[in-house]
Amino acid sequence: MAAMPVATLPVALDAMGGDRAPRETVAGAVAAVRDHGIPVLLVGRVGELEPLVRALGGPLPGLALLDAPETVAMEEHAVAAVRRKRRASIVVACQEVREGRAAAVVSAGNSGAVVAAAIFVLGRRSGIERPGIAIPFPTSDGTPCYLIDAGAVVDPRPPVLLGYAELVTDYLRQVRGLARPRIGLLNNGEEPGKGNALARESFALLSAAQDVNFIGNVEANVLALGAADAVVTDGFSGNVALKSAEGAAALFQSVLRRELTRSWHDKLVAALLRPAFRRVARSLDYREYGGAPLLGVRGTVIIAHGRSDAHAITRAIVAAQRSVVPIEVTGSKKEPVDDVPPAPS
Amino acid sequence: MAAMPVATLPVALDAMGGDRAPRETVAGAVAAVRDHGIPVLLVGRVGELEPLVRALGGPLPGLALLDAPETVAMEEHAVAAVRRKRRASIVVACQEVREGRAAAVVSAGNSGAVVAAAIFVLGRRSGIERPGIAIPFPTSDGTPCYLIDAGAVVDPRPPVLLGYAELVTDYLRQVRGLARPRIGLLNNGEEPGKGNALARESFALLSAAQDVNFIGNVEANVLALGAADAVVTDGFSGNVALKSAEGAAALFQSVLRRELTRSWHDKLVAALLRPAFRRVARSLDYREYGGAPLLGVRGTVIIAHGRSDAHAITRAIVAAQRSVVPIEVTGSKKEPVDDVPPAPS
Numbered sequence: 202m203a204a205m206p207v208a209t210l211p212v213a214l215d216a217m218g219g220d221r222a223p224r225e226t227v228a229g230a231v232a233a234v235r236d237h238g239i240p241v242l243l244v245g246r247v248g249e250l251e252p253l254v255r256a257l258g259g260p261l262p263g264l265a266l267l268d269a270p271e272t273v274a275m276e277e278h279a280v281a282a283v284r285r286k287r288r289a290s291i292v293v294a295c296q297e298v299r300e301g302r303a304a305a306v307v308s309a310g311n312s313g314a315v316v317a318a319a320i321f322v323l324g325r326r327s328g329i330e331r332p333g334i335a336i337p338f339p340t341s342d343g344t345p346c347y348l349i350d351a352g353a354v355v356d357p358r359p360p361v362l363l364g365y366a367e368l369v370t371d372y373l374r375q376v377r378g379l380a381r382p383r384i385g386l387l388n389n390g391e392e393p394g395k396g397n398a399l400a401r402e403s404f405a406l407l408s409a410a411q412d413v414n415f416i417g418n419v420e421a422n423v424l425a426l427g428a429a430d431a432v433v434t435d436g437f438s439g440n441v442a443l444k445s446a447e448g449a450a451a452l453f454q455s456v457l458r459r460e461l462t463r464s465w466h467d468k469l470v471a472a473l474l475r476p477a478f479r480r481v482a483r484s485l486d487y488r489e490y491g492g493a494p495l496l497g498v499r500g501t502v503i504i505a506h507g508r509s510d511a512h513a514i515t516r517a518i519v520a521a522q523r524s525v526v527p528i529e530v531t532g533s534k535k536e537p538v539d540d541v542p543p544a545p546s
Numbered sequence: 547m548a549a550m551p552v553a554t555l556p557v558a559l560d561a562m563g564g565d566r567a568p569r570e571t572v573a574g575a576v577a578a579v580r581d582h583g584i585p586v587l588l589v590g591r592v593g594e595l596e597p598l599v600r601a602l603g604g605p606l607p608g609l610a611l612l613d614a615p616e617t618v619a620m621e622e623h624a625v626a627a628v629r630r631k632r633r634a635s636i637v638v639a640c641q642e643v644r645e646g647r648a649a650a651v652v653s654a655g656n657s658g659a660v661v662a663a664a665i666f667v668l669g670r671r672s673g674i675e676r677p678g679i680a681i682p683f684p685t686s687d688g689t690p691c692y693l694i695d696a697g698a699v700v701d702p703r704p705p706v707l708l709g710y711a712e713l714v715t716d717y718l719r720q721v722r723g724l725a726r727p728r729i730g731l732l733n734n735g736e737e738p739g740k741g742n743a744l745a746r747e748s749f750a751l752l753s754a755a756q757d758v759n760f761i762g763n764v765e766a767n768v769l770a771l772g773a774a775d776a777v778v779t780d781g782f783s784g785n786v787a788l789k790s791a792e793g794a795a796a797l798f799q800s801v802l803r804r805e806l807t808r809s810w811h812d813k814l815v816a817a818l819l820r821p822a823f824r825r826v827a828r829s830l831d832y833r834e835y836g837g838a839p840l841l842g843v844r845g846t847v848i849i850a851h852g853r854s855d856a857h858a859i860t861r862a863i864v865a866a867q868r869s870v871v872p873i874e875v876t877g878s879k880k881e882p883v884d885d886v887p888p889a890p891s
Binding site (some may be wrong): 276341355356387388398421423425435442444445455456461467470480481485 | 765
């Protein structure tokens with residue numbers, strides 16, 4: 202058992218969201234409270250959550266439960282589901298932030314539903330047309346490169362990409378402490394003039410932007426190589442970049458495993474390298490990066506991977522808490538969440 | 547020294563194309579002739595090529611030279627350069643195919659220039675609006691998954707994607723011997739209705755196509771995981787998928803190298819696994835797949851990676867020869883190349 206939680210607002214966790222909820226979400230929350238001293242509000246079906254908490258040695262100081270009887274399934278139409286299900290766990294979790302009773306929301310559920318709930322309940326930041334998901338890409342030095350948008354808006358207009366560049370600049374300044382984050386535009390070549398219509402028009406807007414340190418067009422390999430701090434694109438291309446990298450990493454791992462287990466000699470020798478292989482897996486593990494902030498809404502929202510296990514949930518809760526504090530301390534463009542009027546209930 | 551070349555048309559190699567031309571292109575050609583018995587026509591500045599051939603023990607039976615004094619640089623505007631430079635190596639190489647004096651073209655040069663030269667000199671196949679580059683993606687079982695288009699057309703209309711599906715089906719049937727190649731549509735989710743406007747409209751066209759075994763939407767991780775034989779998309783997203791996978795693979799390799807050389811113990815143990823690591827590198831090496839066919843033009847054109855070394859060039863020449871033979875034997879929709887009228891000179 203580590204430090205007790207400090208007296209601060211809890212992180213609201215959508216305990217029903219994700220392929221492995223609620224077992225792994227509850228376990229991740231318990232670890233966040235116990236090992237990191239972060240208070241967590243578990244939002245979901247209390248009847249299901251309570252026995253899981255008890256099985257892990259709860260109740261715990263710093264871990265609270267809030268009943269939300271409805272859920273949004275992965276295959277549901279996100280916007281319709283969120284409009285209809287006012288008592289869904291993700292909607293209730295966002296309401297807690299809006300009411301000033303929670304500092305941030307974490308969810309591994311249907312990401313469309315997270316985006317919709319955040320927009321409906323928390324609202325957009327002023328001047329922001331479309332919020333975007335900023336996925337942290339692993340790089341070799343352990344500093345992630347943020348890709349925005351990774352799936353919230355598949356057919357944006359060029360000003361949306363400019364908005365992403367401003368949002369992620371703001372985020373990297375305030376949360377990561379970078380003075381002049383380098384922002385690239387995802388393209389199919391580095392030369393100006395490259396790209397589809399969206400990329401060409403966005404290039405012009407970004408080049409003229411005063412408050413963005415625009416480094417020009419970048420190809421998708423830059424994400425892993427770390428030549429930019431963030432890369433902006435539409436949600437379609439962002440998803441392609443993300444999934445293609447995931448596929449390549451999985452392929453590399455499976456071929457490595459196959460070739461290192463072909464003979465008893467290799468198997469035995471490879472066993473001696475287990476700690477090194479574990480370090481490799483860890484430095485490339487998306488879970489270590491703690492999920493993707495949804496930028497452009499009035500409140501801190503972290504979208505965790507749908508397959509998140511307890512460890513990934515804990516890391517996302519830690520990331521959520523870290524993302525919250527500097528934003529409120531340094532005074533961003535974001536309105537204080539408790540100034541936002543409550544939604545009709 | 548292996549078998550002598552059989553009496554067949556040579557593969558025309560753009561000897562000046564690629565970051566490492568002409569040294570590596572010449573070496574690759576010499577190996578193709580010597581080790582694979584494939585006749586090669588080296589097209590480029592003969593004054594530069596001849597000493598390189600001689601340094602490798604030439605002249606050789608099966609290796610011919612054809613002078614083409616001009617070149618297209620990587621940064622040149624491809625279409626303009628090809629229109630202006632009638633004696634550029636890539637243009638002359640395509641002319642040899644058109645005139646029936648060569649079986650196929652291989653180039654590691656400016657891929658825009660290869661596409662432009664192929665369209666201008668060889669022409670499009672009938673019914674094909676836009677040719678596409680079909681990049682073979684490595685998968686774990688060694689059978690590539692073809693991604694088309696990987697950069698020829700960044701803003702296609704939906705019928706272009708349908709054309710790609712038909713072209714790559716044809717190619718996989720005739721060159722790879724697959725009876726019903728599985729064709730996926732690159733998208734940001736698997737459910738019908740997902741995607742940007744292009745993807746949604748293309749989904750409808752592909753679903754209605756009689757001669758395409760359409761397996762629906764696929765996310766980009768499918769490329770490495772091998773659940774489709776080919777995936778169609780626009781050239782912008784195709785480039786993103788390709789470069790993102792390249793970046794992820796490079797990252798994995800660099801982290802692996804770093805972690806396996808942290809201590810003397812690990813370094814020594816890892817040295818015992820060198821053959822296994824070499825097998826891993828080889829099964830993921832783009833060079834083994836022999837370059838990307840340009841589909842939809844009247845003739846066989848293989849685009850090799852810009853960074854191709856001699857080995858990659860040899861593999862591309864082998865792939866070119868293999869791509870040619872079955873197409874002519876089985877009688878595809880492609881017109882025989884010598885029926886095409888010569889271009890005005």
